[in-house]
Every structure is written in structure tokens, then in C-alpha cells.
Amino acid sequence: MRSQIYTTRRAVSSVSFARNRNIVRHSARGLGSISQIVIVGMITLVFGLIYVAEGTKATGYDYKISEVETEIAEMTAKKEDLAVEKARLTSIATAKNSAVAASMENAVVTGYATE
Amino acid sequence: MSRIKALKYLVLAALGVIVVRLFFIQIIEHGKWVEQANLQHTMLETIVADRGEIYMMDGDTPVPVVLNQTVYSIIIDPAVTNKERLKELLEKYAKDNITADIDEIYNIEGLRYFVIARNITRDVADQIAKEGVGGIWFQENNRRVYPEGEMASALLGFVNAEGVGQYGIESSFNDVLRGTDGLLKSISDVNNVALSIGNDNVKIPAVDGETVVLTIDRGMQKGVEEILARHLANTPATNISAVVIDPNTGKVLTMANLPSYNPADYSKVEDASVYVNYVTEVPYEPASTCKTFAFSAAINEGKMTSSSTYFNQGYVVIDGWTIRNAEQRSSLYGTIDMRTALYWSLNTGSIQALKFLGDNPDEITQVGRERLYDYLHNKFRLDQKTGIEVHEAEGIVADPNEGYGRDSVYANMTFGQNIYTTMIQMVSAFSAVVNGGYYHQPTLFAGKLNKNGELIPAEREDETRQILGEGTSVMMREMLANNRNYKVRMGIDKYGYQIGGKSGTAQVVRDGSYDNTMSETIASYIGFGGTAGELPKYVIMVKMWGEGQYMDGTAHGSAAFDDVSNFLIDYLKIKPGNV
Numbered sequence: 001m002r003s004q005i006y007t008t009r010r011a012v013s014s015v016s017f018a019r020n021r022n023i024v025r026h027s028a029r030g031l032g033s034i035s036q037i038v039i040v041g042m043i044t045l046v047f048g049l050i051y052v053a054e055g056t057k058a059t060g061y062d063y064k065i066s067e068v069e070t071e072i073a074e075m076t077a078k079k080e081d082l083a084v085e086k087a088r089l090t091s092i093a094t095a096k097n098s099a100v101a102a103s104m105e106n107a108v109v110t111g112y113a114t115e
Numbered sequence: 116m117s118r119i120k121a122l123k124y125l126v127l128a129a130l131g132v133i134v135v136r137l138f139f140i141q142i143i144e145h146g147k148w149v150e151q152a153n154l155q156h157t158m159l160e161t162i163v164a165d166r167g168e169i170y171m172m173d174g175d176t177p178v179p180v181v182l183n184q185t186v187y188s189i190i191i192d193p194a195v196t197n198k199e200r201l202k203e204l205l206e207k208y209a210k211d212n213i214t215a216d217i218d219e220i221y222n223i224e225g226l227r228y229f230v231i232a233r234n235i236t237r238d239v240a241d242q243i244a245k246e247g248v249g250g251i252w253f254q255e256n257n258r259r260v261y262p263e264g265e266m267a268s269a270l271l272g273f274v275n276a277e278g279v280g281q282y283g284i285e286s287s288f289n290d291v292l293r294g295t296d297g298l299l300k301s302i303s304d305v306n307n308v309a310l311s312i313g314n315d316n317v318k319i320p321a322v323d324g325e326t327v328v329l330t331i332d333r334g335m336q337k338g339v340e341e342i343l344a345r346h347l348a349n350t351p352a353t354n355i356s357a358v359v360i361d362p363n364t365g366k367v368l369t370m371a372n373l374p375s376y377n378p379a380d381y382s383k384v385e386d387a388s389v390y391v392n393y394v395t396e397v398p399y400e401p402a403s404t405c406k407t408f409a410f411s412a413a414i415n416e417g418k419m420t421s422s423s424t425y426f427n428q429g430y431v432v433i434d435g436w437t438i439r440n441a442e443q444r445s446s447l448y449g450t451i452d453m454r455t456a457l458y459w460s461l462n463t464g465s466i467q468a469l470k471f472l473g474d475n476p477d478e479i480t481q482v483g484r485e486r487l488y489d490y491l492h493n494k495f496r497l498d499q500k501t502g503i504e505v506h507e508a509e510g511i512v513a514d515p516n517e518g519y520g521r522d523s524v525y526a527n528m529t530f531g532q533n534i535y536t537t538m539i540q541m542v543s544a545f546s547a548v549v550n551g552g553y554y555h556q557p558t559l560f561a562g563k564l565n566k567n568g569e570l571i572p573a574e575r576e577d578e579t580r581q582i583l584g585e586g587t588s589v590m591m592r593e594m595l596a597n598n599r600n601y602k603v604r605m606g607i608d609k610y611g612y613q614i615g616g617k618s619g620t621a622q623v624v625r626d627g628s629y630d631n632t633m634s635e636t637i638a639s640y641i642g643f644g645g646t647a648g649e650l651p652k653y654v655i656m657v658k659m660w661g662e663g664q665y666m667d668g669t670a671h672g673s674a675a676f677d678d679v680s681n682f683l684i685d686y687l688k689i690k691p692g693n694v
Contacts, residue, residue, distance in 0.1 A: 059310055066308045077185040077237050087179045087262040092337045094262075 157315075158303035164294030166259070167324030169271060169284055171333040172561060177570050178333055181271060181285075181378075182260045187240040187253040189232040193221050195250030201231070204243055209235045234258060258379070265375040267336050269392045270505070270559075273378035281381075282390045284559070287505045288327050291563075297321035326564040330366040335359065338682050339369045346659065346675045347373050352638075353661035356393040357679060358538050362546035362643060362654045365555030365579075367503070367539075370394050393658070395507040398535035402619030403668065404545075404641045404656075405531030406465040407591065408497070410457060411548050412472055412490035415587040419471040421454040421594050427463050433479065434523035438462055441620075457594050460618065465529035479522040484515035487525060494554070494582035495544035497536040502578070504560045510536040531619055532629070541641055542656045548591050549615070549643045549651050552583030592651070595642065607677050611691020613651070614680055616642020618668030636665050640672035644680045647692040653683050 031039070088094055095101060140148055169181035189209070191201060198221050205213055212232040220229050233256075235243075240253050259274050272283025280289035300317040301309040309316075343355045359369035376389045384390070391397065413419045427447055430439040440447075440461045447459060456464020470476050473483020491497050491512045498510035512534055513524050527533040539557055547554040556579075562572040583591075595615030602608040621637040622629040639658040643651035657675040659666050666672070683689070 055312065059304075059312065062310045063308060065311075080182070080184050081237060083179070084182050084184045084260050084262070087182055087260070090178070091262040092334060093264055093266075 156302050158299065158301050158307060158309055160299045162297030162299055162319075162321040163257075164296050164321040165323040166257075166274065166278070166294065167288075167292040168326045168564075169288075169292075170326060170328040170564060171267075171331045171336065172328070173333050177328045177561075177564060177568075180261065180263050180267070180333065182262070183257055184236070184260045186234045186236060186256055186258050188230050188256060189235065189240075189243065190252050190254055191220075191229055191231050192250040193223070193226050193229060197248060197250075200246075200248045201251070204246055204248060205232060208239050208243055230254075261378050263333070263337070265377050266333075266340060267331065267370065268375040268378050269372035269390065270331070270370045271378060272390075273381040275381075283392060283505055284327065284329065291327060292324040294324035295322040328561040328564060328570055329559050330368065330561045331370065331559065332368045335683070335686055336369045336371060338686060339679055340371045340373065340375075342678045342682060343371055343373050343657075343675065346671070346678070350659065350666070350671050351661050351664040352659040352666055352671065353664070354393070355657070355659040355675065356538060357655065357657045357675070358394045358542050359679070359683065360542045360546060360557060360654050362550040362651050363553075363555075365543065365546070365557045366561075367557055367559050368653070370559070392505060394538040395503060395505055396537070398508050398510045398537050398540075399637060399658075400532055400534060400621045400624075401536050401541055401639060402531040402621035402637070403460045403465075404541065404617050404619035404639055405534060405536075406457060406460065406468075406529060407545060407548055407595070407617050407641070408491060408495050409465045409468040409472075409487065409529035410453065410594070411583060411587055411591050412487055412494075413468040414590055415490075415552075415583045416472060416486060418474065419453060419468060421457075421590055422452050423471065424450050424452050425456075425464070425467040425470075425476065427451050427456070427461060429463070431463050431466055431526070433466070433526045434520045436520075436523045438466065438523075438526060454594050454597055457617070458598050460530075462530045466526045469525060469529050479526060481516065484521055484525045487528070488512065488515040490582075491528070491534070495540075495547070496554070497534065497540050497544055499540075501539055501543050501557050503539055503557045507539060508537055510534070510540055531621065538656050538658060542654050545641050545643070545656070546654045547582050547588075549588060549595070549654065551585050551650065552581050552588045554580050554582045592643070599642070602677065607681075609681065609684060609691065611647055611693075612644060612684060612689070613647045613649075613692075614642065614644040616640055616655075616673070616676060618673050620666070620668040620672075633665055635663050636660075636667070638666035638668045638670075638672035640668055640676040642676055642680065644684065644689075646689055649692060652687060652689050653680075655679050655683070 165183055168179055168183065170177040171180050172178070189205075189212075198217065202217055205217070209232045212235050214230060214233055217231065220226065220231065243251065244253065261271075268283075270283050272281055272285035274285055275281050278293070280286045280292060285292065298317060298319045299309060300315065301311070302313040302316065303309050339357055339359065343357055346352070347355050354373065356372045357369065358367065358371075360367050370392070372389075372391070372393050374389055376384045381390075414421075427440075427449065429443050429448060430437050432438075440459075440463055442459045442461060447455070447461065451461075451464075453464060453468065456467065466479070467476070469479055469483050469487055471483075472486045473480030475483070492499070498512040500507050500509055513521075513528065515521060515525065518524070524533050543554065543557045556575075558573070558575065560573045562570050565571055592613065592615055595617060596613050597615070599608055599614055599616055602614070603610065608614045617640070619637075619639040619641075620633075621639065622631070622633060623635045623637065624630070625635075637658060637660040639656065641654070641656040643654045645652035655676055657672050657679065659671055659675065
């Protein structure tokens with residue numbers, strides 16, 4: 001049985017191109033000095049930004065802490081005010097001078113049940 | 116040289132100067148600039164601890180009598196603040212807190228800072244701030260608040276401008292109340308907000324002061340002070356003090372001194388004597404109230420009973436001195452018993468108790484003096500500090516053997532002369548006389564409040580000692596109640612209660628000797644009360660005096676005791692017993 005070998009059109013084409021190519025020596029090219037400076041500068045900038053971002057993040061928490069502490073101080077002051085108000089309202093002096101006390105009648109002598 | 120070159124050298128020179136300057140700043144003067152930067156960036160603040168509060172008891176519930184409050188001072192810049200708007204605001208919101216005449220303040224040239232109002236509350240400060248008047252700012256302060264006003268002021272004391280407790284509980288419990296301040300050291304921004312950057316940040320939290328609970332019953336204190344105020348107004352006395360103690364525990368229920376003052380305005384006090392707690396700080400000669408102890412000693416030693424007799428001729432001569440009774444009615448001359456001697460408060464009777472104590476009914480002996488000294492000094496502790504938790508003075512009990520005229524000195528001591536005690540020493544000793552013979556160390560300290568507002572009772576070392584026998588106590592109660600039988604008949608003492616007591620009218624020492632004209636005396640009364648047939652529920656001592664005034668123990672002191680005693684029976688809801 002006769003075997004058939006198929007060759008793709010691209011393979012045929014590359015062979016034909018290879019046959020006609022110029023023989024030129026290409027040297028390996030690196031980054032230029034300006035590019036290197038720019039890249040180092042960019043990297044430094046990125047790291048700097050990361051550092052600033054992290055530092056700012058901590059400071060942001062500090063502002064939140066400061067706000068919370070201020071709030072705590074205000075709530076504490078309010079609590080103190082309420083405690084003082086409560087103590088004043090429940091003090092004997094206040095109770096004695098109240099309208100309710102003024103409208104009360106004098107007590108009579110207490111009697112006790114005898115056995 | 117081209118101009119470009121010249122410019123280049125110029126720029127290089129300038130850069131050189133900068134480099135040299137930077138070298139100096141960053142290398143040579145490094146320390147100095149770091150220090151200056153730290154001063155600008157570092158916040159160093161004391162975190163002020165809240166001072167503990169003071170509570171009294173309302174039945175079994177602690178109630179506040181001294182609290183803290185954050186208040187504000189209003190500061191103005193007269194060059195900026197609009198005068199008319201300021202007047203309007205202060206008139207509307209803080210009329211009672213203005214510190215000076217506003218017109219006068221605005222007439223002072225160059226004044227840029229003035230505290231125009233003090234002690235305004237947070238709400239008021241908020242309202243004024245909302246009005247948006249320029250040149251006004253607020254300074255935060257803390258102050259002590261006294262919801263009961265002047266009540267128990269000499270007992271409580273006050274806190275001075277430096278935050279240090281002065282007098283009374285505020286002084287003696289200062290270490291407990293003040294707490295410990297904390298510290299905040301941190302890098303801060305321009306708004307003085309603490310930042311967590313930096314390696315040297317320090318935050319030591321403040322430890323707030325503890326809240327102290329007193330054994331004083333608030334309602335009883337108020338009621339007793341009102342009674343004392345009436346007696347102060349209706350007698351020549353200028354001062355009156357009283358103490359009420361539970362004789363079975365030593366807990367002080369009331370400690371009152373009038374005149375009083377407002378601790379919130381302590382700086383306005385003109386007479387500093389109102390700061391003094393006369394119950395604990397001032398020893399005095401207790402006069403005839405002291406007879407109780409001479410009688411108790413002789414009975415407890417088994418040397419006499421209430422029925423023992425002696426011959427009363429109205430006076431006795433000791434060491435060449437004639438000591439007379441104040442009461443000279445003829446019916447008392449002759450042989451009388453000791454109950455009668457105590458009833459009429461005869462000096463010859465208490466001297467007779469001393470004679471009995473010395474095993475010789477006819478004269479005072481060394482044994483008698485030494486035994487009495489043992490009772491007054493070691494058992495009743497009349498010259499020793501009781502250990503109560505406020506400032507107190509010691510008393511004086513003369514040595515039985517050292518010194519001239521010991522017999523006459525000891526004869527005088529039996530009726531309360533030549534002996535100095537404080538009221539708290541007296542009530543502590545008297546409680547032992549009537550409670551079955553047990554000496555309890557008096558206390559004002561019930562405990563502390565925890566963060567949940569629960570009372571943590573004080574842990575006390577039990578220093579209770581039995582110094583008298585039960586029988587002595589029963590006999591003394593009967594004799595002291597006998598002293599007041601006429602009060603029952605007069606309807607002053609309520610029926611069904613055993614109420615007893617002893618009066619004292621103390622001569623005042625002037626220029627080293629007693630003022631025998633009695634132109635000035637100190638009246639006192641000490642007594643107990645409770646259901647008949649049971650142990651007493653309370654012991655009361657009242658003392659009143661006034662410069663140049665004759666104050667009588669029976670007339671003035673006893674009357675004040677009567678009112679306090681009847682008030683306590685109702686207040687404590689003490690039921691009558693079978694007589």
C-alpha cells in the first residue's frame with residue numbers, strides 16, 4: 001500500500017522563505033540608561049506610594065480612634081450629668097421641697113397592734 | 116569665561132552651600148533638631164483619673180452624696196467677642212455663673228483673655244457654642260457635686276483646687292478616692308490628635324479612684340441635722356454636734372456638726388471652725404456624763420450595786436479641796452443609794468463609786484485609782500484613738516500614781532473633770548456599757564462600690580472585746596433608764612421603750628482654772644434607746660455650746676436628745692415592747 005505524506009502550506013512556505021533569507025547577525029539589545037533610570041524611579045515611586053499608603057492607613061485608624069475616644073468622653077460626660085441629675089432629683093432636699101411633699105399632711109402618732 | 120560657565124559655577128557654589136548646611140543640620144546639629152521636632156510632634160499628656168465618689172446608706176441601698184461632674188468655663192477675648200451678644204447669651208443661659216461685670220471687663224485696655232463664667236454644664240456650653248459668637252471658647256473642668264448641699268459637710272470635707280481632699284472623708288480617704296493618673300506620650304498631628312506612628316509612644320491608662328460607701332444613714336443624718344438646727348435656733352448655743360451609733364456593731368449612723376457649710380463653695384467660708392468635726396477631733400471635759408463609767412467600773416468589779424448606800428452630806432473634802440454637789444436639796448442629805456446618786460447626778464455619789472472600787476467605802480485608795488485607770492484607759496479607751504476612719508484626737512486620762520493630789524484628781528475624774536475625751540470615744544465606751552459589755556471599734560466605712568454599683572462590704576478585723584459583764588450592763592441600763600423615768604411620765608419618752616441617759620454640764624477652763632461663775636458651760640447628753648426588754652438599737656450623744664453662754668446638760672442637752680431619740684424610734688420603726 002502506498003503511503004501519502006501531507007505537508008501543510010505554511011511548512012512549504014517557510015521552507016521557501018528560508019531559502020531566500022538574508023544572513024544578518026542580530027546582537028542582543030538591553031535597556032538604555034535613561035530607561036533604567038526611569039524604571040528605577042518608577043519602582044521607587046511605587047514603593048514610596050505603598051509606604052505612604054500603609055502609613056496613611058495607620059494614621060486613618062488613629063483619627064477613627066480619636067473620634068471614638070471623643071465620643072466616649074462625651075458619653076461619659078452625659079452619663080455624669082444624668083447621674084448628677086438623678087442624685088439631685090432623688091435627694092432628700094429636693095423631695096422635701098417638692099410640690100408633693102408640700103401637699104402632704106402631718107403624720108399622726110403610729111399605733112402598734114398588741115398581742 | 117562664558118556666561119554659561121559662570122552660571123554653572125554659581126549653581127555649583129549654591130549647591131555646595133546647601134550641602135554644607137545640610138551636613139551641619141543633619142550630622143553636626145542632629146540632636147538639637149531632633150529635639151525640636153519632637154517638641155512639636157510629641158504629645159505628652161496626663162490622663163487624669165476620675166476621683167471616686169462618696170455614698171451613704173438609704174436603708175440597705177447605697178446612695179450618692181458626693182459625685183463628679185464635667186463643667187466648663189467660658190473664656191472670652193474682649194477684642195473680638197461682641198459685648199452685646201455676650202451679655203445677651205450669658206443673661207439667657209448662664210446668669211448665675213458670671214464671674215465679673217462685663218462692662219468693666221471691656222473697659223480694661225489690651226485685655227485679650229478673661230474667664231467670664233465658671234461651672235456651666237455641658238448642655239449650656241453646647242447651647243452657647245451653637246450661637247456661633249466669635250472669640251468665645253470653653254475650658255473643661257471637673258468639680259465635686261453635693262446633691263444634699265450642706266448635709267454632713269464637716270464629716271465629708273471638700274476637695275481643693277489642686278484636687279486634694281481636705282478635712283473629713285475626702286482627706287482621710289484621699290488615697291482611695293484619688294486614683295492614679297495615667298500618661299499618654301505620642302506623635303500628634305497639627306490638631307493634636309495622637310498618632311500611632313513612632314517607636315516611643317506610651318499609653319498608661321488612668322486608674323480611677325474607688326467609690327467609698329459610708330455607714331451613715333442619709334435620711335437619719337438629714338433628720339438629725341434638722342432637729343439640731345431647731346435647737347441651735349432656739350437656744351443660746353452657737354454650735355451643736357451629735358453622733359448616733361449602732362451600739363451592737365459600732366457602725367456610726369449619724370455624725371452631725373452645725374453650723375455647716377457648702378463644700379462646693381468651701382472657699383467662701385469665713386470661719387474655718389466649720390471645717391472641724393467636733394465629734395472626733397476635739398477632746399473636752401465630758402462632765403457628769405462620765406459618771407456612767409465610774410459606776411460601771413465599781414459594779415463590774417463587784418464592789419457595789421445600784422442599791423449600795425452611802426452617807427451624802429452634800430460635799431466631800433479630798434486633799435484639802437471641798438467638792439460639792441450641784442444639787443443640794445435637803446431630801447438628799449443622809450443615807451442614799453447609788454441609783455438615787457446617779458439620778459440626781461451627785462458628785463459625792465461618783466466619788467463614792469471610786470471609794471467602793473478601792474475596797475474602802477470611807478476614802479479613796481491607790482487600788483481604787485488604779486482600778487479606775489484600768490477601766491478608763493484600757494477598757495473604755497477614753498484617752499485612746501478609737502480607730503475610726505477620719506481624723507481623730509486622743510484624750511487624756513491622768514496617771515493614777517504620778518503627780519500631785521492624785522486623790523482629788525481622780526475624784527474629779529469620776530464626774531468628768533481633769534479628763535478629756537472626744538464624743539466618738541464617749542459613745543464607743545457608752546455602747547459597751549449598755550450593749551451587754553462589748554466594746555466595738557466604731558466605724559464609718561461600710562465598703563466600696565464595684566463597677567456594677569454593688570456594695571463590697573468592708574473587711575474588718577474583729578476587735579470586739581467584752582469589757583463588762585452582762586449583769587453590769589443590765590444594771591447600768593436600768594439605772595440610766597431610771598434617770599429618765601420622769602420623761603416617760605411627762606410623755607416625752609414613748610411608752611414601751613427603754614430609753615436611758617445621762618446629762619453633763621461642763622465648766623470651761625479659763626486662764627488655767629475652772630470658771631466657777633458658770634458663765635460659760637458645755638451641755639451634753641449621752642443615752643440609748645430601743646424596745647423595752649431588748650438590747651438598745653441606738654446610742655446618741657449631743658453636745659452644744661456657745662462662747663459666753665451657759666448651756667445646761669439637763670435643760671438643753673437632754674431636750675435635743677429627746678427629739679433625736681423620738682425621731683429615731685419612728686425612723687427606725689422600732690416597735691414598743693412589754694414593760
